[in-house]
Amino acid sequence: MAETKLRIGALYPDQMNIYADRGNIAVLSNRCKWRNIEVSVTSVGIGEALDSEQFNLIYLGGGQDEDQRRCAADLIENKRAGLVAAAENGSVVVGVCGGYQLFGHWYELGEERIAGVGLLDVETTRSNGPRLIGNVAIATALPGCPDGALLAGFENHGGRTRLLEGAQPLGSVVSGHGNDGSSGNEGCRAGNVIGTYLHGPLLPANSWFADWLIAAALRAGDGLPQLDDDLEERAHVAACRAAGVKPD
Numbered sequence: 001m002a003e004t005k006l007r008i009g010a011l012y013p014d015q016m017n018i019y020a021d022r023g024n025i026a027v028l029s030n031r032c033k034w035r036n037i038e039v040s041v042t043s044v045g046i047g048e049a050l051d052s053e054q055f056n057l058i059y060l061g062g063g064q065d066e067d068q069r070r071c072a073a074d075l076i077e078n079k080r081a082g083l084v085a086a087a088e089n090g091s092v093v094v095g096v097c098g099g100y101q102l103f104g105h106w107y108e109l110g111e112e113r114i115a116g117v118g119l120l121d122v123e124t125t126r127s128n129g130p131r132l133i134g135n136v137a138i139a140t141a142l143p144g145c146p147d148g149a150l151l152a153g154f155e156n157h158g159g160r161t162r163l164l165e166g167a168q169p170l171g172s173v174v175s176g177h178g179n180d181g182s183s184g185n186e187g188c189r190a191g192n193v194i195g196t197y198l199h200g201p202l203l204p205a206n207s208w209f210a211d212w213l214i215a216a217a218l219r220a221g222d223g224l225p226q227l228d229d230d231l232e233e234r235a236h237v238a239a240c241r242a243a244g245v246k247p248d
């Protein structure tokens with residue numbers, strides 16, 4: 001492993017944490033501890049600058065429009081430069097739902113346009129149509145993972161996200177709505193920067209993906225030592241079945 005410690009930066013854990021998205025941090029942290037890999041979790045809140053060197057994994061969870069508004073200006077002012085530099089250095093940056101939207105260029109609600117940090121080439125518009133809610137499963141194509149490996153979770157968003165030309169989705173929708181309910185795309189990935197609408201929280205139901213993120217953050221090209229994932233497998237199977245999809 002090129003790096004021996006997972007250094008997690010959790011952005012706005014007080015505001016951006018719907019569906020207990022902090023469970024994702026607990027999974028990352030515990031899967032390191034169980035392997036005797038050192039791990040630290042540091043919250044970075046409103047008004048605090050983000051040092052690009054401090055973390056090798058940066059996480060931003062989901063939030064209501066109102067909470068997103070509160071964090072968005074701060075994200076631009078105090079954290080954008082650090083985020084961009086961290087992404088350029090190959091750090092892992094993960095945004096879920098509201099966090100995903102803020103990693104794009106903007107989130108537009110009627111006349112109002114909330115600027116995002118532009119880490120991902122996506123744009124989001126709040127629709128007057130129904131919220132996109134329900135269980136969801138997507139087939140991914142991630143380096144080092146079997147093609148079509150499934151991520152399963154739960155989505156609930158009013159925003160519709162559009163990938164700009166050349167942007168790559170995180171996966172294709174097998175069941176559920178995904179980015180906009182019609183494109184068949186879910187999420188976006190640009191190297192180690194990942195955005196997705198999947199709550200659940202995402203990682204307890206998809207421990208293989210937690211390991212993919214940890215390995216990427218640690219530059220662990222040979223992967224990570226195996227864990228006894230009996231319980232995690234069952235959570236994955238249950239989440240896939242809830243989305244009406246046969247588990248892989």
Ligand code: GLN
Nearest residue numbers: 062063065097098158159
């Ligand atoms: N407020 C955003 C929307 O409804 C994001 C919601 C979320 O994070 N679940 O589109």
